[in-house]
Amino acid sequence: MIIIETGDITHCPDDVIVNAANTSLLGGGGVDGAIHDAAGPKLLQYCQKMAETEGVRCPIGDARITPAFNLPSRHIIHTVGPRHGIDVDSHRLLASAYRNSLIVAKKQGIKNIAFPAISCGVYRYPHDEATEIALRTCAESDRQDLQIRFVLFSADVFEAWQNTARTLELGSCVVVKS
Template sequence: MNHIQLVEGDITRAAEDVIVNAANSRLLVGGGVDGAIHRAAGPQLLAECRKIPEIKGERCPVGEARITSAGQLAAHYVVHTVGPIYQSDPTPAAHLAAAYRSSLQLAMAHGCHSVALPAISCGVYGYPLSAAAGIALQTCNEPQFKHLHIVFYLFNHEIAEIWRQTLAKLIAN
């Protein structure tokens, strides 16, 4: 898993090719990571999101991803993905893995070699941190992603420590 790096810090400062945004299904400015990315990227990011067609009130269903330019961020692109709301999603683990997988696949399809990821669904969407870390790290370690440089930007010490412990267990096994 040497292609995966953990950083305790602000994803909006990431200099990877693409920053993954934990977005809502309408791709309109939300809170948490989404709000921070939109503030840092400037109004161009929201304008790009509004260009993505809505289907039945959604621009991006749970588990899928969409790509835009990155506005004023150092990255080339922002990949927007929608993770599951843990308490109300009938298959949260499958949807969380799909959100990571579709984000990485979309980044690769656009020629990206490095990806900055947040802890998707771990804020207001309520995904338990340990379970989310396991799903995120296992998905990012799938064979098709081993050539990518993947950096998790983890917002605070608690989240970063859980990701570190989970990564250490996965490496040990």
């Protein structure tokens, strides 16, 4: 099942929350900064110890898992979405960010996962395009034993995702909570 709702992802008690990270995994703005702030300094210390190649700890479209430290979730999956209009093949890369996050979750035996709107902040991905990619990718990967939630921070983002979700023909797998 896929659920779309408003809320603060840093308060989610899901097994894992997903961080819309940058390639360094060292924090940034938006949801990335909020997750790093809420998780506490041990998250940054943990990420600094992760293997890197030329400053990249997680390539665009890939995913890495860490403990959640001070967050109510057990883990954080960090994924890097593409910058709209800058990164080549951004649609494929955004789908990969969602798909690879779900693959990491499956390997860990995760039962529920909460996603933000990956790439929709400073990476400027249009919500209608991002929503369609996210929902279709997650619906294709949908497993009966995994609950997927999209936790959106603001009412306007929620409304955009809700509107796009209603136009897609994904059956009853999407539930919108206001």
